[in-house]
Structures are given as C-alpha cells and as structure tokens.
Amino acid sequence: MPKAMRDVFGETLCELKENPKIVVLDADLGSATRALKFKDVCPERFLDIGIAEQNMVGIAAGLSTCDMIPIATTFSVFITGRAFDQVRNTVAHGNLNVKLVGTHNGVCVGYDGATHEAVEDIALMRSVPNMVVLVPADAKETEMAIKAAIAYKGPVYLRISRIAVPDIHGDDYKFCIGKGxxxxxxxxxxxxxxxxxxxxxxxxxxxxxxxxxxxxxxxxxxxxxxxxxxxxxxxxxxxxxxxxxxxxxxxxxxxxxxxxxxxxxxxxxxxxxxxxxxxxxxxxxxxxxxxxxxxxxxxxxxxxx
CATH class of the missing domain: 3.40.50.920 (Rossmann fold)
Structure with a gap:
C-alpha cells in the first residue's frame, strides 16, 4: 500500500524516542512534516522554534556540541535555502552532527506553488563539503535512511517527499550510506x-x-x-x-x-x-x-x- 514518506518520518521518530540523545526541532510546520508525532510521545525533546529556520539550524548546531543528535526539519526550500548560511558556515564547516530533514520538495509539493517547490536543493547540499545527501525512494527506504542518518556521525541532509509512493523494498531491505x-x-x-x-x-x-x-x-x-x-x-x-x-x-x-x-x-x-x-x-x-x-x-x- 503506497505510503507518504513524511508519515514514515513521523512514525520513525516515535520509534527512536528511546534514544535519549535525539531532539527534534520544528519551524512551525510540524503538522505538515509529521514531526509533531514526536512531540506526542516525547514533548520534553521537541522544540518548536517558530518561523525562524536560520535560528533553528543554529540551535541544532549548538545542541550537537552538547552530545545531542538534533533533527531539524521543515520544508526543503527553507532548510536548504533560507538557512543556507547556517547550514554551510556552522553545521557543515564545523562538521557537526546535525540532521537536516526536508519533507516537501520538487514539484510534488503541488498547490503551494513555485516558491515552496525546492527543485535545486540536492544541488545546493551536494556542493557543501562534509554534507551527506540522502533521497529515499519509498517508505521502507525512508525508514532505513533515517536510521542510517542518526547512526552516522556528521551532517546529513535527508530529502523526503510529501506524497505517497509505491512500495519497492521489502521488510528485509538493508540500506547503507554510499551504496546504490x-x-x-x-x-x-x-x-x-x-x-x-x-x-x-x-x-x-x-x-x-x-x-x-x-x-x-x-x-x-x-x-x-x-x-x-x-x-x-x-x-x-x-x-x-x-x-x-x-x-x-x-x-x-x-x-x-x-x-x-x-x-x-x-x-x-x-x-x-x-x-x-x-x-x-x-x-x-x-x-x-x-x-x-x-x-x-x-x-x-x-x-x-
């Protein structure tokens, strides 16, 4: 059954709640990104920074220096575009353990229009030294990519679509960063x-x-x-x-x-x-x-x- 990757993102965050180092940062779009699911099960480690994406990435960077694993999430156009300075000069330049998750990207953002449809975000993140870039193809790969990003020590950009996609992988699928x-x-x-x-x-x-x-x-x-x-x-x-x-x-x-x-x-x-x-x-x-x-x-x- 086709499942939206953003739904898998929210569910996987809840599954990972037992990891005391994980903290989720939201830029007032938690309902759309499904990050609010984490707030439901772990409100003490959920921070709504508001419509202040640059500040959100800066706070995530600071938390990472305190041995936390911050997951900063919003639409791709905001986390790679509006916050690019903080992503480049703070997170990537410092090689900090921050996970950046964009849940709405490409033209499949749909009715929100051109301003919200990030069509250049992979190019931006590919160009930044130290940055890992992951783009899953279905629900299972989304789950595995999130877990791989959490396990990886360093900055990761995870591009997650808002729409449902057909299942490609079975439950036994294993994902590895750097492998196709x-x-x-x-x-x-x-x-x-x-x-x-x-x-x-x-x-x-x-x-x-x-x-x-x-x-x-x-x-x-x-x-x-x-x-x-x-x-x-x-x-x-x-x-x-x-x-x-x-x-x-x-x-x-x-x-x-x-x-x-x-x-x-x-x-x-x-x-x-x-x-x-x-x-x-x-x-x-x-x-x-x-x-x-x-x-x-x-x-x-x-x-x-």
Whole structure:
C-alpha cells in the first residue's frame, strides 16, 4: 500500500524516542512534516522554534556540541535555502552532527506553488563539503535512511517527499550510506534514478521490456557519497545511461553521474528532470506530467538512443 514518506518520518521518530540523545526541532510546520508525532510521545525533546529556520539550524548546531543528535526539519526550500548560511558556515564547516530533514520538495509539493517547490536543493547540499545527501525512494527506504542518518556521525541532509509512493523494498531491505542498488537487470540501457522517480523508472522498464528493450534500473538513495563503482559497472555493461530525478538537471543526480562517467567510463547519457525552471501550482500528478517526469518521458529518453 503506497505510503507518504513524511508519515514514515513521523512514525520513525516515535520509534527512536528511546534514544535519549535525539531532539527534534520544528519551524512551525510540524503538522505538515509529521514531526509533531514526536512531540506526542516525547514533548520534553521537541522544540518548536517558530518561523525562524536560520535560528533553528543554529540551535541544532549548538545542541550537537552538547552530545545531542538534533533533527531539524521543515520544508526543503527553507532548510536548504533560507538557512543556507547556517547550514554551510556552522553545521557543515564545523562538521557537526546535525540532521537536516526536508519533507516537501520538487514539484510534488503541488498547490503551494513555485516558491515552496525546492527543485535545486540536492544541488545546493551536494556542493557543501562534509554534507551527506540522502533521497529515499519509498517508505521502507525512508525508514532505513533515517536510521542510517542518526547512526552516522556528521551532517546529513535527508530529502523526503510529501506524497505517497509505491512500495519497492521489502521488510528485509538493508540500506547503507554510499551504496546504490540494482532493482532490475538489463543490458541495453541503465536507468539510474532517485527518490519518487524510482517507481516510475521501474514502470518504464516494464513497458520497455514489451518492446524488446532490456533496461537495468539502479536506485541511488545516497547521492553523496555516491556509489561510483556501481555506476561505472552498469555503464560498462549497458553503454547507455538515463538519469531520472524530480529535481533540476543542473547539479543533481544527473550531474553526479556525469561527473563520474566523464572521467572513468564515458558513455552517452540522457537526463530526465526539471529543465532549468521553477515549478508552479497544481496537483502533483498534473505537475509531473507538465515537467515531463513520468514513465513515458523516461521511455522517450531511452528510445532517443
């Protein structure tokens, strides 16, 4: 049953309440991010800072120096954009143990419109030294990525979608920072995807198979550090790559893959993503169509070879 990643975020926080070091910081959006679930079970370690994201990140940084594990959460556009100075100069420069969680990103934020739809947040966080960037693809991977972020010593940016996505992983799934996974094997092309687009990549691969095209599907949750070895291996095997992301094609997953392959194993690459433009207001599924982020758009990119 499809489940919204933000719901999994709230539930996982509650599951982790027994860890006395965890403290959750909210910027007055706890109902939307589901961080309020943690307040229900552990109010003494829940801090609503108000609409003051820069202050929230600064407080999180301070708490981390007291051997706490602060989880600062709000919409992605605010925690990576409005608070970028504090993220860069305090959290990342100090290599502090702060977890930054953005629960609304990409065009699937929907009716909140362009100002709230972070389409450049991965690029921003990828560019910051010391920062780990994780973008889970479904409910189970969201749970495992949160737990991996908590266990990791250092700054982490976790990008969690607001919408429900189909289940890809079973209960036995194990996630490791720095590792990707091959979800489908194929020798004609490799579709390398991240986040909510992974389920659409699988859908595209299933349709392509009916046309005799055997596509690998590679899920990359860990954008930084990224699984260089796996990316080179699938490039050698398929000789064609399509990257897929609900993010601008500038600086995101496609850029990361290109940076690796241009040096280690150059192959033709196509990019499915947002083409250097802002989002707009509308229903998520309508916006995914508008910005060419569907299975049929992935198929079109594959067939362009």
């Amino acid at each position: 996974e091959v979800l489908r094997d194929g020798t004609d092309v490799a579709i390398i995807s991240t986040g909510i687009m992974t389920s659409r990549a699988i859908e595209a691969a299933e349709i392509l198979l009916k046309d005799g095209v055997h596509a690998s599907v590679v899920n990359i949750c860990s954008i930084k550090p990224i699984d260089r070895k796996l990316i080179v291996e699938v490039a050698k095997r398929t000789k064609r790559i399509v990257t897929v992301e609900e993010h601008t094609i500038i600086g995101g997953l496609g850029s990361a893959v290109s940076e690796i392959l241009s040096v280690e194993w150059p192959v033709p690459i196509r990019f499915v993503g947002i083409n250097d433009e802002f989002g707009t207001s509308g229903a998520p599924e309508v916006l995914l169509e508008k910005y060419k982020l569907t299975a049929k758009d992935i198929i079109r990119a594959v067939k362009s070879f």
